[in-house]
Amino acid sequence: MESEKNKGFDASHGPKGSETEVITPNDYLDPQNLAKLQGLDLVARRAVEGYVSGLHKSPYHGFSVEFAEHREYAPGDDIRHVDWKVWSKTDKLYLKLYEEETNLLTYLLLDTSQSMEYASEGNVSKLMYAKMVAASLAYLVLHQSDAVGLSTFDSRVVRALKPSGQASQLKEIINLMNQAPGREKTNLTTVFHDLAERSKRRGLIVVLSDLFDDPDRVVAGLKHFRHRRHDVVVMHVLDPAELSFPFRQTTEFKGLEGLGDVQVDPLTIRQAYQAEIQNFIEAIKRGCRVADIDYLPLMTDQNLAVPISAYLRARQSGRKVG
Amino acid sequence: MTDALLNPLLSLNADAMPQLLALGFGAPWMLWGMAAGTIPVVIHLLNKRKYRQTQWAAMRFLLAALRKNKRRIELEQWILLAIRTLLVLLLILAMSRPVLESLAPALFAGQRSHRVLVLDGSMSMTRKLTDQTRFERAKSLARQIVKEARRGDVLSLILMADPPKVIVGEPSPNLEQVGREIDLIQATQGGTDLTATFASLRRVLESSPLPNKEVLFLTDLQRATWARPGSDNSAALKLEVDKLNAAKIRPVLIDLGASSEPNTAVINLSITSPVVTMGVPVNLRAQVRNFTTQSKPSARVRLYVDGQLGPEQSVDLPVGEPVTINFTYIFRDAGDHVFEAVIDDDPLGADDRRRLVVPVKEKLRILLVDGDLKPEPFAAETDYLAQALSPAESLQAADPATPNSATAAPSDTGLPPIALEVIPESRLNSVEVGLYDVIMMANVSQPSIPEAAALDKYVRQGGGLVIFTGDRVSPEGWNSRLAVAERDLLPAMIGQSIGDAVKKTGAFLIDPLGYRHPLVTAYEGANPSVLSGLTQVATLQYHKLIRPPESTARVALAFDSGDPAVIEVSKGRGRVVMIATSADSQWTTWPLHPSYPVVMGEMALLAASGRTGEKNSLVGEPIEQAYPASAGTATVALRTPDKGTRELALKVDSESSYLRIDPPDVSGLYEAEIGPPLSRREKFAVNVPVVESDPARVEASALKESVPGFDPVVIKSAEELTKAAEDVARRGEIHRPLLIAVLALILLETLMAWWIGRRVVRVSTT
Incomplete structure (x- = not known):
């Protein structure tokens, strides 16, 4: 999930394949441009990732609610997942890990x-x-x-x-x-x-x-x-x-x-x-x-x-x- | 206008349609383009065939919309189609240059045409405008019209006058020559004969085979020309106008006149004595008149006799009232003298001067024709008459072979010196009647046929004839020779004899009829003893004189039975007097009464008065003067008022020689020098007709009434034509409004198409 979220979008893979044209993520959402791509899976990927790269917030974040286990914090981890209750009791930083859920x-x-x-x-x-x-x-x-x-x-x-x-x-x-x-x-x-x-x-x-x-x-x-x-x-x-x-x-x-x-x-x-x-x-x-x-x-x-x-x-x- | 201009496509029938609606076309062939009116329909149909195709998903909505709007859409389509078709038709119509006939009849530039110019040449047209006369103005307009004629046009030219002159009768294609003729043409100083002008116009129009004819009058619309009061040939005029209308020619009249123009004129010159002899004072009388609407104070009138200035008078001229100026003069020489009156110049100069030729005689020559000549004193029929007319005459007039001839000095009665000659009835045919001023016939049984002809001609040329009846008179003979339709010389038919002079059954007294007739006006107001000299005349027998109905003859005296005693009539220039009873005392006691010499003298003068008339005539009337047959065909040198000289010769007919001068166009003095054997100098005065002096006009709107049936297009001012002849040509052209309509339709079409296409709704999905 995280890796998907941070995946950059390579401009050179754009539908036009041209280095001279500035390609914005919106170009990948234009139905005419997408129609030129071979295969709907590619269309879907380009469209969604094109859309996602334009967002500030990951849409993949926080859909799962079931708690699985704790893991010790390491530098670079997102502090939003720090379990502050554990920290208040133990004075140590642990992260909460969740189980993915596919119930929708x-x-x-x-x-x-x-x-x-x-x-x-x-x-x-x-x-x-x-x-x-x-x-x-x-x-x-x-x-x-x-x-x-x-x-x-x-x-x-x-x-x-x-x-x-x-x-x-x-x-x-x-x-x-x-x-x-x-x-x-x-x-x-x-x-x-x-x-x-x-x-x-x-x-x-x-x-x-x-x-x-x-x-x-x-x-x-x-x-x-x-x-x-x-x-x-x-x-x-x-x-x-x-x-x-x-x-x-x-x-x-x-x-x-x-x-x-x-x-x-x-x-x-x-x-x-x-x-x-x-x-x-x-x-x-x-x-x-x-x-x-x-x-x-x-x-x-x-x-x-x-x-x-x-x-x-x-x-x-x-x-x-x- | 003419049928030829009416386009067959539109088939506007000039008979059925009022002329106002008639249409002509400058480019009628363009009307074939009307077929282009089908173009929008064809385009519409082609459009329906030519369409694109497209797949369409939202069909249910399209079908629903169509179902709901079917009628509206159809209506819009039809309106649009109609507008487009109309647009094309109007455009084609405009390009064919349509013209409303009634407005552009004359100068319409279309087909070849025969154009007749009718110029008013009457005296009133000689009025001076600022720098030229009105006639010159008409001429320059005419020249302009000629110059603007198209190739192939032919022209004719008529001068409206009395009589009218056809200058160019044969339609001439030579415009230059017509222009030259216009340059040469002169206005007359006379009046106009409208009927004859229309007749000439008709003949000229008939002479051209071109179907397209145009008539253009150039006139001042003077009343004397267009609405002559008492014109007796209005029926003939109407006939001519009707013929013009029947030919479907609507003339154009260019009105060159103006209203309220001033004019003063010498309208009459006369002498009070019918006969003027040497040494006898005569009263010369001039009448002047102001035709303006304002009175004119102290107008100068100068009188001349034989070119010498007589009295000069200053008179005030009130509006419309003639003012008379009298002048007594004694002529010392025999011959023709010229009395002339001149008033101050005004723009219309021809009538400011009038002349009267006064023939002054040494004596009055009277021929007595006796039907019962006897040698005994007072036994012949004419003895009392001779005594009365010439008291100094002795009673020796007995010898029929040598007629008496004597001259008397002026008598107390105021009679001029008279030279009497008495002949028997049988010698009448051998006498040159033209030598006498008056012929008196007493108790002549009847004139022979040649005598009757000679007498008729004599009277009509200015001689005086006095006829007494008597027992030898054959009423049948007189009536059949001188009171018939072809020769109606007598003022009355001679009827049966009334009363009986032999048995003396009863006497008739004279009724002076109020002394109104000039023969007896001298008695008016006289005392009864003088009057009884006339009224106590007893007449035992007379011939009943029957005055024909509608005769212009005047009864001077009557009998108390009511029948005329003396009746008088003018015939030609001369006069005829008839007396119902005898000249001697056989039937009446009149010769024994003092009134007899007085009335007989007046009668002689009255009868002789025609001799003055023959010297004076009006412009447009021929001058005719008879001479003894011995004059033969003598040469005549005629000096005209314009100082020109013409060589003529006397003409000869069966009985006499005569001078005839064709109707002159110019007023003034004409002098004829007649060569040997006659060797005489004669003067003739030609004056302008008085009616021409009156500047009153017929308004264009009243023209139809004054000349029944005549309805020209009247162009108000000359400027209208001079400004732009094309304007006149363009009058009635309607292609401009048509083009404007086309423009309006284009706009309407665009608007409508836009309005239909514009109705877009922004369909929102949010």
Whole structure:
């Protein structure tokens, strides 16, 4: 843990590999840059370590609470772990040693439906972004010695991996994600109910989806997790173009998930479209707030620091992310 | 304007549409570009075909938005499409340079056209402006218009006058030549004949095959020209104007006049005696008038006789009232004398001077034609008449072969010296009637046909004819030869005989009709004993004189039966007097009464008064004077007022020789030196028509009433044309407002497109 914490970050290993460019840790959190890396495990490592190097405080610190034994203090040890009670009685410095504990379960729920494959120009697809987030979170969770599991779904649960704290779990998760191309329409209600039934042990549910379904039904599904006393974080992945609707020319929009095609002059409909999607987002947010679910909107052009720090906050406080 | 200008694409029918709405096009071929109006539609359709494709995940929201906004979007699309199409159409319309016909009829620069310039050449146009006369101004405008004519245009030129002159009748493409003709043209000092001008205009317009015709009047809009009061040929004028309108030609009238211009004029010169003889004092009378709205104190009027200054008078001229100046003069020589009145110069100079030629005679030559000539004293029909006219004349007028001839000195009655000649009826056809001032015919049965023709011509040229009836008179013969439509010389038809002089069934007394007629005005206010000399005349028999309805003849005296006794009429320059009863005492006691010589003398003078008239005429009237046939075709040297000399020759017809001078354009004195065998010098005074002196105008708005149907586009001031002829050409052009509309539409289109595209909501996810 300590060694991980102090591990410096070698700039020369940066994604650009160029000595002339100044590379900041944030570059490693940029989804576009990360997308250039081979393999999600590398993405996850870079992202998390890039994030960690930017923090003042180690996120790996103090999750374990079970006391194991004392050890005599040696110069260089962190004085925060000195057992002052022992010192007051014996006038000697001893350090408290703790046992690691992996009692927190994190369930990552990844939407792989067709709508998640949309990518506007210059951005990664929503699915790709969601995968990056999932890998990063899995990496982070495993380094905290917690257990993490993954389920992919579209209109049903496609694949599921039970939570585990094994080091190999990351590889498993990445393998599973790579096998999961989006095919079907989203049907979140059934999926969420199904998943809620499957995850028996209480833990943290992280939903990565565009939630393109009826908002009431989505919220109803999410509520099922809360009913099972899970903590839920909804990471709502959207493409920026889905909000700004930046088209100018007459365009034929070919609907994903079999919703048909429509040809339209985007300028004439933009305002109405934006009103529609705004209403949708508001409905989801409102539903989450009522159900005490953490809601986190994510844009595919957004820095990965956002979901990571949101996860960490949720993990630390157990509450309130968005 | 013309059909040719109306574009077939718009098919504005000039018959159906008021002229105001008619459209013409400077570049009608541009209208084919109207097809470009389809471009926005095509672009719209192409746009619909040309589109990009994109995968889209958030389809459910797009579909919902479309479902809710379908109608609005369609409406916006249609409006935008309409704006764009309208924009293109307006642009094309503007580029085709449309012109509102009614506003730019004359100088519209379009197709080849036949342009007729009508210049007002009446006297009022000779008014001096600051540096040139109004007519010169009109000429320079005309030159300018000619200069600005386009290649291929043809021009004609008419001078509005009385009679009008067609200067360039055949449409001329030679603009330079037309310009030269304009330089040469002169205003007349006469009036105008509007009807004849319009008739000339019509003929000129008909002479050109070009369909595009334009008429341009340049006039001062003087009332005398455009609204002559009492003009008797208004029907003919309306007919001509209607023809112009039927040809769909709307003339342009350039109003060169100004209102309230001052003018004073000598409006009349006259002599009080109808006949002037040597040594007899005559009253010369001049009338001057102020046509201004302000009275003019102490205007100087100078009177000249034969170029010598007579009395000079200073008179106050009130507004609108003629002022008369009298002057008594005794002419010492026979021949033509010139009486002239001159008033101070003003801008309109031609009427500041007027002349009267007074023919002064040694004696009045009277021919008595006796229908019942007898050698015994007072047995012949004309004996009493001869005695009355020339008391010194003895009663030897008996020998029909040698007619009596005598001269009497001026008598107490104030009669001039009279030379009498008595001939029997049978000799009338061998007499040169033109030598006499008055011919009196007593109891002549009837004139032969050649005699009737000679008498008619004699009277119309200024002779006086007096006709007495009697028992030998054949009413049928007189009426059929001198009271018919083609030769209506007599003031009345001769009807049946009334009363019976033989049986003396009853007598008719004379009714003086209030002594109003000049023949008997001398009796007015006289004492009863004098009056009885006229009113107690008993007439036993007379011929009923039937005055035709609407005749201008005046009844001087009547019988107490109500029938006319003496009736008189003017014919041509001369006069005819008819007396219903006999000249001798056969039917009436008049020759025995003291009133007889008095009334007969007046009658002779009245009849002879036409002789003065023939020497004086107005601008635009021909001068005609008859001479004995013996004069033949003598040469005549004519001196005109502008000091020029023209060589003419007398003309000859069946009975006489005569001088004819074509209607002169310039007022003043014309002197004719007639060569041998006549060897005479004659003077003629030509004066300006009085109506031309009145500067009153017809307002442009009132033009339609004064000349029914005439509705030209009136350009108010000459400056309007001089300033920029292109302005006139551009009048009615509407491409500028159209272009402004195009600009407005471009803005509207941009705004609308922006407004449609602008509606972006910042969608927030937080």
